[in-house]
Amino acid sequence: NAGVTQTPKFQVLKTGQSMTLQCAQDMNHEYMSWYRQDPGMGLRLIHYSVGAGITDQGEVPNGYNVSRSTTEDFPLRLLSAAPSQTSVYFCASRTGQSTRNEQFFGPGTRLTVL
Amino acid sequence: QKEVEQDPGPLSVPEGAIVSLNCTYSNSAFQYFMWYRQYSRKGPELLMYTYSSGNKEDGRFTAQVDKSSKYISLFIRDSQPSDSATYLCAMRTTDSWGKLQFGSGTQVVVTP
Numbered sequence: 001n002a003g004v005t006q007t008p009k010f011q012v013l014k015t016g017q018s019m020t021l022q023c024a025q026d027m028n029h030e031y032m033s034w035y036r037q038d039p040g041m042g043l044r045l046i047h048y049s050v051g052a053g054i055t056d057q058g059e060v061p062n063g064y065n066v067s068r069s070t071t072e073d074f075p076l077r078l079l080s081a082a083p084s085q086t087s088v089y090f091c092a093s094r095t096g097q098s099t100r101n102e103q104f105f106g107p108g109t110r111l112t113v114l
Numbered sequence: 115q116k117e118v119e120q121d122p123g124p125l126s127v128p129e130g131a132i133v134s135l136n137c138t139y140s141n142s143a144f145q146y147f148m149w150y151r152q153y154s155r156k157g158p159e160l161l162m163y164t165y166s167s168g169n170k171e172d173g174r175f176t177a178q179v180d181k182s183s184k185y186i187s188l189f190i191r192d193s194q195p196s197d198s199a200t201y202l203c204a205m206r207t208t209d210s211w212g213k214l215q216f217g218s219g220t221q222v223v224v225t226p
Contacts, residue, residue, distance in 0.1 A: 042217055045213055045214070090157055102160045103160065106157055107156065108156075108157055
């Protein structure tokens with residue numbers, strides 16, 4: 001199993017450009033999440049999904065869109081990039097079983113917005 | 115005020131020493147408590163998980179939860195240079211499923 005994969009690893013955008021960060025998992029996990037990590041701020045939840053077709057907002061959703069058409073994929077879209085979105089983005093997934101708490105994280109995407 | 119507070123460090127200890135990490139939180143509804151380890155330029159990986167109050171031990175690692183004080187701790191015994199990483203506490207309520215609330219992380223450096 002590849003686990004959680006993210007592409008691209010690095011990206012530089014200009015202000016106003018749009019892009020999609022890809023996330024895929026091959027563990028048949030119901031729950032998937034997107035976090036951003038900034039120095040001194042820890043990981044903050046952007047959006048999450050509890051299953052295909054179901055998404056909800058996290059702590060910092062503004063400027064980001066998500067959709068979940070399949071169990072495996074959970075892309076994150078930046079519609080009009082801003083310098084404040086410069087960050088490291090992590091996708092995570094976990095099983096829906098209540099006794100299993102481990103979230104598996106991808107390797108991250110380092111995004112710079114100029 | 116953040117829901118979860120964690121000292122950012124860095125915390126520097128000599129090899130073989132005990133590393134003591136902690137987090138405080140404000141939401142009394144948190145029931146699941148986790149510690150993640152994150153190496154530089156990598157994604158976090160789950161180290162320890164505890165449900166409600168109590169202690170849990172796994173090899174050199176011990177996690178403690180004191181819900182009455184809203185305080186959780188992680189102890190690393192016989193620390194090794196390979197333990198050098200950032201340690202993040204995380205927690206969630208019973209019904210928040212995929213929504214974890216993270217601390218800001220503590221950087222630990224174990225010197226040979």
